[in-house]
Amino acid sequence: MKKPGKSEAAFRVVAKRYPGLVEKIKRLVEESERAFAGNAPETEGSYLWEHTVHVASLAFKLAEEERRDPLLAAITALFHDAGKFAGGSYHAGGTTEEDEAAKLAGPVLKRSRVPAADRYAILAALGSLYKEGASPNPTAAIVHDADFLSKFGALGVAQFFIKSALRGKTLHATVMNSLSKELTYAACLPLNMRTKAGRARAEAKAEETIRFYETLLKELGETHGGAFRIKTVSVPHPSRRGRKIEARLVLSAACEDCGGGWTVARTIKAGVKCTRLEARLRCRSCGASHEIGFCLPEL
Ligand SMILES: [Fe+2]
Numbered sequence: 691m692k693k694p695g696k697s698e699a700a701f702r703v704v705a706k707r708y709p710g711l712v713e714k715i716k717r718l719v720e721e722s723e724r725a726f727a728g729n730a731p732e733t734e735g736s737y738l739w740e741h742t743v744h745v746a747s748l749a750f751k752l753a754e755e756e757r758r759d760p761l762l763a764a765i766t767a768l769f770h771d772a773g774k775f776a777g778g779s780y781h782a783g784g785t786t787e788e789d790e791a792a793k794l795a796g797p798v799l800k801r802s803r804v805p806a807a808d809r810y811a812i813l814a815a816l817g818s819l820y821k822e823g824a825s826p827n828p829t830a831a832i833v834h835d836a837d838f839l840s841k842f843g844a845l846g847v848a849q850f851f852i853k854s855a856l857r858g859k860t861l862h863a864t865v866m867n868s869l870s871k872e873l874t875y876a877a878c879l880p881l882n883m884r885t886k887a888g889r890a891r892a893e894a895k896a897e898e899t900i901r902f903y904e905t906l907l908k909e910l911g912e913t914h915g916g917a918f919r920i921k922t923v924s925v926p927h928p929s930r931r932g933r934k935i936e937a938r939l940v941l942s943a944a945c946e947d948c949g950g951g952w953t954v955a956r957t958i959k960a961g962v963k964c965t966r967l968e969a970r971l972r973c974r975s976c977g978a979s980h981e982i983g984f985c986l987p988e989l
């Protein structure tokens with residue numbers, strides 16, 4: 691059997707220090723993903739594991755650049771989405787996925803004879819990863835940055851489309867439903883970074899990603915019989931009063947039904963999990979409307 695991520699530095703180091711640990715986590719991640727998928731079509735390999743490998747390898751490199759323990763960062767990253775589908779449902783019972791990840795990680799780390807101090811460090815990092823108001827944790831900051839960086843650049847774009855296809859969406863549906871969020875997060879990527887090493891990569895990744903999607907929209911417009919446009923809207927910064935961030939909305943250049951122009955009304959809703967941007971497009975000529983809504987990045 692091919693070892694997961696065999697040749698990659700992060701995996702060599704983890705596997706050498708704790709033989710069998712990567713395989714155990716891989717099984718955990720794949721099981722939770724499968725439980726969640728229910729009777730969805732069988733896939734070859736695991737989307738969530740591919741994402742996990744990607745994040746762990748990035749976290750390892752960021753930790754080296756930040757002069758933090760890369761082994762701790764890589765192991766934390768390996769667990770970071772392990773609790774995502776705990777019990778086969780998303781966020782069941784109000785526990786966050788990082789709490790679930792920490793619950794799953796404890797026994798596995800113990801069985802792999804990870805020393806107590808490192809175990810606690812990993813559990814603490816998992817616990818504070820996406821928790822609001824958690825005290826700053828340098829390992830969590832590295833994994834946070836790796837997780838977001840992994841979603842952009844060529845590899846991130848490829849994963850985005852794979853994920854969408856796994857949910858049964860066509861290219862057109864993906865562009866209309868999800869690309870606004872993706873572009874907004876790409877534009878905000880540098881602001882979203884918690885480490886210097888992450889910030890150093892974010893700018894280039896954001897640019898590269900936005901350029902790709904702009905080209906994609908242009909080509910789609912030329913072949914699809916209707917151009918797209920990206921509208922930049924300024925919205926309140928989700929955590930800093932008085933500041934603004936730029937969100938991006940992907941719209942067809944004109945109403946598909948009658949060729950009329952859109953009016954865009956937007957509202958910001960403070961929800962439980964996030965601050966949502968909701969934009970309602972309405973055709974000035976025929977009244978056709980559609981909505982784009984997504985959680986703004988937590989900055
Ligand atoms: Fe993730």
Ligand SMILES: [Zn+2]
Pocket residue numbers: 945946947948949950973974975976977978
């Ligand atoms: Zn219309």
